[in-house]
Amino acid sequence: MNQKKILIIAGEPSGDLHASNLVRDLRSLNPALRFFGMGGNLSKDAGVEIIFDISKLALVGLAEVLKNIFTVGKVYKGILRKIDLERPDLAILVDYPGFNLRLAKELKRRSIPVAYYISPQVWAWGRDRIGIIKRCVDKIIVFFKFEEELYKTYGVNVEFVGHPLLDTVKPTRSKDETLRTYALAKDRLTVALLPGSRKLEIENLLSVMAGTAKVIKEKMPETQFIIAKYPDLPVSLYKKALLDSGLDVKIADGDTHNVLSISDFAIVASGTATLETAIIGIPLVIIYKANLLTYLLYKFVATIPFIGIVNIIAGRQVAPEFLQNDATALNISEEVTGILADKKKLDTMRKELAGVKSALGLPGASMRAAKAILPLIR
Secondary structure, three states: OOOEEEEEEEOOHHHHHHHHHHHHHHHHHOOOEEEEEEEOHHHHHOOOEEEEEHHHOOOOHHHHHHHOHHHHHHHHHHHHHHHHHHOOOEEEEEOOHHHHHHHHHHHHHOOOOEEEEOOOOOOOOOOOHHHHHHHHOOEEEEOOHHHHHHHHHOOOOEEEOOOOHHHHOOOOOOHHHHHHHOOOOOOOOEEEEEOOOOHHHHHHHHHHHHHHHHHHHHHOOOOEEEEEEOOOOOHHHHHHHHHHHOOOOEEEEOOHHHHHHOOOEEEEEOOHHHHHHHHHOOOEEEEEOOOHHHHHHHHHHOOOOOOOHHHHHHOOOOOOEEEHHHOOHHHHHHHHHHHHOOHHHHHHHHHHHHHHHHOOOOOOHHHHHHHHHHHHOO
16 A cells, blocks of 8 residues: 655644544554654654654743744744655644644645644634635634534535544543542542643643632632643642642642542633533633733734633633633632532533533544545545
């Protein structure tokens, strides 16, 4: 069988996860495919030849991108050189729109077919990007039904496959086993802290979460806390943020789904983790703080009232959001303790999260995406 070369570009941890699963499913359909490109450890483990590692490129917001503009430019030029050398039979661009949409234009000039996996958030800002996608992308694969409906109104070749997290977000141990693993009491209230997957997010958010936990502990002394640590980040980063809290907060390394399964509530950084929390059905609040320039730009261009994807899917506020200056320990703790003390509020949130989960489609999204992409290989 003639080997086909596939370029795949994932620029951040969530994209790396979805890219790695997509690669495995594509290989199961066609074992003769060879993958190369940009990604992280997950893509590497799936068999992608990594020419640029994403550890230096998982940037958050405009200010961080500007600080690293020369690194990003160097990587971009390096990828173009590799494209010209290899002449791939297909390019799969995974999220990371600032980088990937620019790359899509160059791929179009070279007559290389392009599949875009995970839509840029054009429904929140940057609808001008839809025109670029229509001109330069042969097919876009989307995770949400409302995205498919939006793209179809612009005449874009689009396919809704559902969300691949439905296949991957599930506990691997019993609750009792996980509680024992982290020396947590079965009869106490457990609150999970999920501060994100990037170093900058941990620095911006975990100290606020720790301060929030301290206030909650004062109001509800029987509460215990556990952090879902991102595996590629050093534990010292987390311990530093916890120093001033004086709390005994457990840290679980790379065990997010089991951590959520034992939790009664979660305080979560805006991003993919909010969906993981919704799928497992744990009530939550969403917080986010960014560089001031990034936040002001977001406020200027945003066309929707929410930042959390859980609320965007629901079309209303299911999980309370605390952004920028509103993300204080006092504000967040008041909301959390108010919800925890009100069984009706907790039950309502669980029902609404079940509705969000059902809107994500059916399991098997990654394989459906692979089957939609495979015919594009020239």
